[in-house]
Amino acid sequence: MVLEAPGQALEERELPRPELRPGQVRLRVHTCGVCRTDLHIRDGELSEPKLPLVLGHQIVGTPIEGGATFAGRRVGVPWLGWTCGTCRYCRSGQENLCDRARFTGYHLDGGYADEAVADERYCFEIPAGYSDEQAAPLLCAGLIGYRSLVLAGDPERIGLYGFGASAHIVAQVARSQGRRVFAFTRSGDDAARSLARELGAEWAGDSSARPPEELDAAIIFAPVGELVPAALRATRKGGSVVCAGIHMSDIPSFPYELLWGERVLRSVANLTRRDGKELLALAPQIPVRTTVETFPLTEAERALDSLRLGGIRGAAVLVV
Numbered sequence: 049m050v051l052e053a054p055g056q057a058l059e060e061r062e063l064p065r066p067e068l069r070p071g072q073v074r075l076r077v078h079t080c081g082v083c084r085t086d087l088h089i090r091d092g093e094l095s096e097p098k099l100p101l102v103l104g105h106q107i108v109g110t111p112i113e114g115g116a117t118f119a120g121r122r123v124g125v126p127w128l129g130w131t132c133g134t135c136r137y138c139r140s141g142q143e144n145l146c147d148r149a150r151f152t153g154y155h156l157d158g159g160y161a162d163e164a165v166a167d168e169r170y171c172f173e174i175p176a177g178y179s180d181e182q183a184a185p186l187l188c189a190g191l192i193g194y195r196s197l198v199l200a201g202d203p204e205r206i207g208l209y210g211f212g213a214s215a216h217i218v219a220q221v222a223r224s225q226g227r228r229v230f231a232f233t234r235s236g237d238d239a240a241r242s243l244a245r246e247l248g249a250e251w252a253g254d255s256s257a258r259p260p261e262e263l264d265a266a267i268i269f270a271p272v273g274e275l276v277p278a279a280l281r282a283t284r285k286g287g288s289v290v291c292a293g294i295h296m297s298d299i300p301s302f303p304y305e306l307l308w309g310e311r312v313l314r315s316v317a318n319l320t321r322r323d324g325k326e327l328l329a330l331a332p333q334i335p336v337r338t339t340v341e342t343f344p345l346t347e348a349e350r351a352l353d354s355l356r357l358g359g360i361r362g363a364a365v366l367v368v
């Protein structure tokens with residue numbers, strides 16, 4: 049399914065099979081998760097994608113050429129597709145910030161396809177015990193969520209703004225660590241609130257509401273700038289507010305008082321391979337169970353529409 053230009057519907061197309069370069073693996077794609085970032089690229093909110101482009105950066109597949117290190121086991125391809133290895137970020141354990149990083153389904157063709165090619169150094173082994181459908185959302189929703197949770201500090205009370213693919217995984221990790229989870233959703237989103245409660249949130253309510261207790265930290269997954277002052281207002285002195293999305297509408301101005309008291313406001317960008325290894329080792333132990341809604345590959349547009357309208361409970365996954 050090919051994006052010819054931002055703002056246009058994806059089209060079913062036959063593309064030439066790329067030549068495999070050393071270190072690359074060719075995969076038969078089984079499933080590919082649908083991420084909000086795909087929607088931002090499709091809608092033209094992220095600049096300069098490769099065009100034409102195959103979206104998708106939560107790919108589960110099996111090697112059909114190359115990829116000897118995986119020896120026939122299932123392979124997961126995440127957003128971080130390549131880094132330079134030499135810049136100051138790459139040399140200091142922050143490859144997620146690499147100046148020359150290339151991202152799957154953005155600069156490199158991704159997994160909304162029958163086949164995909166990836167640099168095997170950036171791929172992960174999919175843990176046994178997860179179906180192809182269940183594993184896909186771990187590869188971005190899970191990884192970004194996990195990195196956000198780590199960077200939120202060590203909160204007892206964690207607020208999750210926007211209870212979609214990422215939050216529904218983070219809630220399970222947070223609960224397994226003994227944290228108390230508070231879920232914030234758009235008004236009237238009863239499906240998201242019921243999922244949050246099923247996954248152990250002790251409170252689920254409107255994004256603009258004050259929770260019953262102050263939060264120690266908050267993670268904002270929804271791409272809505274107004275949530276930043278709302279989350280700061282709900283967070284205690286010394287607490288952190290982490291913005292986990294790659295794109296957000298402008299943050300409205302707010303009184304300095306909301307940040308005062310050593311509150312920390314930060315973003316989380318991309319992932320490192322270490323984040324991936326940690327989460328994929330942790331997930332089966334908890335065990336994290338993903339809630340997915342599946343779509344056939346050719347209905348990628350319908351999956352994106354559904355995500356845009358907030359109609360997905362958990363995560364959307366394309367099945368090839």
Ligand SMILES: [Zn+2]
Nearest residue numbers: 083085188189
């Ligand atoms: Zn993503």
Ligand SMILES: [Zn+2]
Nearest residue numbers: 132135138146
């Ligand atoms: Zn670099």
